[in-house]
Amino acid sequence: MTSVVQDLIERSNRLGADKRNTNYAGGNTSAKGTDTDPVTGENVELLWVKGSGGDLGTLKAGNLAVLRLDRLRSLTNVYPGVDREDEMVAAFDYTLHGKGGAAPSIDTAMHGLVDAAHVDHLHPDSGIAIATAVDGEALTEKIFGDKVVWVPWRRPGFQLGLDIAAIKAENPQAVGTILGGHGITAWGDTSEEAENNSLWMIETAERYIAENGAPNPFGEPLDGYAPLSSEERRAKAAALAPVIRGLASTDRAQVGHYSDDDAVLGFLSASEHPRLAALGTSCPDHFLRTKVKPLVLDLPAGAPIEDSIKRLKELHKEYREDYAAYYERHADGESPAMRGADPAIVLVPGVGMFSYGANKQTARVAGEFYINAINVMRGAEAISTYAPIDESEKFRIEYWALEEAKLARMPKPKSHATRIALVTGAASGIGKAIATRLAAEGACVVIADLNLENAQAVADELGGSDVALGVQADVTDPAQVQQAVDAAVLAFGGLDLVVNNAGLSISKPLLETSEKDWDLQHNVMAKGSFLVSKAAAKVLIDQEMGGDIIYISSKNSVFAGPNNIAYSATKADQAHQVRLLAAELGEHGVRVNGINPDGVVRGSGIFAGGWGAKRAAVYGVDEEKLGEYYAQRTLLKREVLPEHVANAAVVLTSAELSHTTGLHVPVDAGVAAAFLR
Structure with missing residues (x-):
């Protein structure tokens, strides 16, 4: 990387890091210099300029368009005029150096035609305030003197580049322009000089507004319109x-x-x-x-x-x-x-x-x-x-x-783009696998779990606040459930998809199962699923956009296994909730479906918490062999992993199954005793 490019990137990152200077993905910067033409071995003059869609604060070399300056400037000889200036954007492709880097933006002409080694075009609030004032031209002269020149509004394009180039040539004392209705452009012979000129314009405008502005520019307070607590x-x-x-x-x-x-x-x-x-x-x-x-x-x-x-x-x-x-x-x-x-x-x-x-x-x-x-x-x-x-x-x-x-050039949306999901028990095991897969398919995901630290860690893994949010939620507590749903709608606007996954498992024979065991098992899964579905359904109905509720039930909801009375009974409760809610919420376009996995050993928080050892004892196998044991009793002889359950959750909530509700999908590799009847 040449020093010219390195200086440009560092200047851009500094300017873009402060939102007073320009907004996200707004504005562009450039630098001119020489580099070797790999074909002729001769030095050529080049323009490096932020390409279309880039952001100054995070700009890297790959975000720059690289153009031959002689060819770019020669476009003035074929420019057909304002009525056809959109054609000039396609013409930029014929001026690219090598592979050209990023796609050139509409502002490329401004940067190439202005006779300055370094050019900044920014959208600072203070600069746009002057640019949008009814007497902006007079204010520009009053505030900056002859160092900044007013440019009447013109749509970005080749002609605007010609206009600013002419202003620069006719006003050698000027360091920049105010673009009417738009923003600012500044330049310099060095990268440091261009940056200083940009900051001087921004800070001078800020200072003038602060020292001369009216105290209540938005008028007097409106009775009854003050912020709520x-x-x-x-x-x-x-x-x-x-x-x-x-x-x-x-x-x-x-x-x-x-x-x-x-x-x-x-x-x-x-x-x-x-x-x-x-x-x-x-x-x-x-x-x-x-x-x-x-x-x-x-x-x-x-x-x-x-x-x-x-x-x-x-x-x-x-x-x-x-x-x-x-x-x-x-x-x-x-x-x-x-x-x-x-x-x-x-x-x-x-x-x-x-x-x-x-x-x-x-x-x-x-x-x-x-x-x-x-x-x-x-x-x-x-x-x-x-x-x-x-x-x-x-x-x-x-x-x-x-x-x-x-x-039109934007990539095709993923299957779950724009969908907002809430997954309970999502900091580990099946819940984490489902949340991870939904995020990979374009969904925004709320990771709800008893352990807030773990929930936040998963959210960070998935991409942070623009993709996922970690919240603490005890699903047996209606207040905490409501807080989790509220967090989803405040973070992402609403809710489309709920996965009732939170659970625990107590493996005991009937005579050893206490009333406390029974109540805990039912509170977490039967009552917890009910509370989550109830709070979520209110949002889904208010939105009038349909939606999905998924229950992670179990093959045990239909299969009678030994020493499992509390767990299997509550899974049967969840399985019937699917049918009941499918019948009730269908008129609102809400689909309710269930997934019945076999025992998921690897990656499971439940199994790691002691359930695995107890089930292994029931079946007379070593705990580390439990997954293999489960696999061998299936028709396909395959172990069920969290990712397999996540696959089913994604398919059930996809557009391909838009007409499916009240269904239970086995994900058990084939347990004949659990076949649905």
Whole structure:
């Protein structure tokens, strides 16, 4: 790696690490230098620039596009004009050096055509506040003098690159530009100089707003719209989240993210928030992720849940009609089809913000971008009046052919993408295997277990908070069960799939089985499954998106083995719960199915806890041979492992079995005595 590239990556990572400088995946940086052409052995001038879809904070060499500078600049000779400038993105492919690295982004022209060795294009809140002020041009001159030049709004592309290159040539004293409605661009002869110029612009804008801004840019406090207490707002958020997710998933299923950030709560408590929210966001990176504007509940913080739900449904209907009208106003014969009319951001006064996307990261980032937008509006209103780009320009960005092509390049979703699962007893054994497989198939997973530390460790293994959440839950305690379900809906927006797996096993003959043994066995599995299913069903019904409940029962639910009265009886209870709930919840589109494994020895917490030794004694074999013993009594002569049960859970909850409910699937390698009748 050349020193030029190393310096570029380090500069990018520093700038991207501070969200005041730019948001996730927003902006781009570049450096120009020389390297050897492997064909001719001669030095050639190259441009290294962040490619499409990369993130500055985590940028690596593989995220850079590498282009021949002479060929890139020669594109000015064939540029057909603004009406056809989208064609220039395809032309970048003919300027690549070697394999070219990452796909060049739309901003590549800006970086290549500006006559500076190092260029930064960023989306800082303070810079966008000036860029979206109604008198942004005058403010730019007032704040920065002649060191920063105003560039009127222009959609990103080749012409914008030409415009900024001309400004740089005509203003040798300038270190950067404010891009109207968009962000900032800065440059320098060295990587350090470019970074310093970027930071100077950002900090100068921040300081000006802080020293000259109005004290209440969002207006006076609205009576009744102050934030609820932390406990109250999280309880209301948990109650509303399934309903809102169902509304936001009318066109296609979405994953959610909840935030009660002070910036959101403060914005919603002030009198000007309805006007400003209706204006929508401005920076392209913002509204591509948040949609042109949010849905805002127009009720005070203390409004009853029932009233809030009713009003949200009314507003959602109005939002969809309004979005469809927006599409019709601006679409022409070449526009892509409308992608969906549901909101990506829903704001609830006193409670916070619900944001949505195709996965947890996308949903979380959408929320982060709307907080950026709130900060932008605060800055613009503090020193002027917020004036985002025109609606027609937003449409041109949102339904840009290049954006459509970018979406088309995304990989096909996995089988359980957008699905949110809660698995009990998931820190080990069968539960962990199911959670691991569901996450691998694209689901977000809540790992519920008695042992919080182990649950959190599994969640970390699966990818952290954008994939999994570890929670403590004693399934015999209805309060802890409800807390686990609430944690799921607050972390991921709702719930689609529940696996009743938590269990224990007491292996004793009838005369040695105490009443305490019986009660413990039934409390954990029969009562515990009932409590989990009841709490989950409320969410599934409120969402109106259907869903799945899976019971990990056992072959013992139908097979009568020795010395196993408490365990087998409670497994039979679980097996009948499957049938009862399948009959009751079918009208809500909820499927309920069971899995009947044979004894799973390897990786099982139950067997490791003493059950294995007791069962081995019953059958007269060494404990370490118990798995082999179980295998030899089956028709297939195969040992059942946790992964085999996980396979069945994934298949049962997949689209392929969308019409199957009330079924018990044996995963026992063939135990004839346990055949279903």
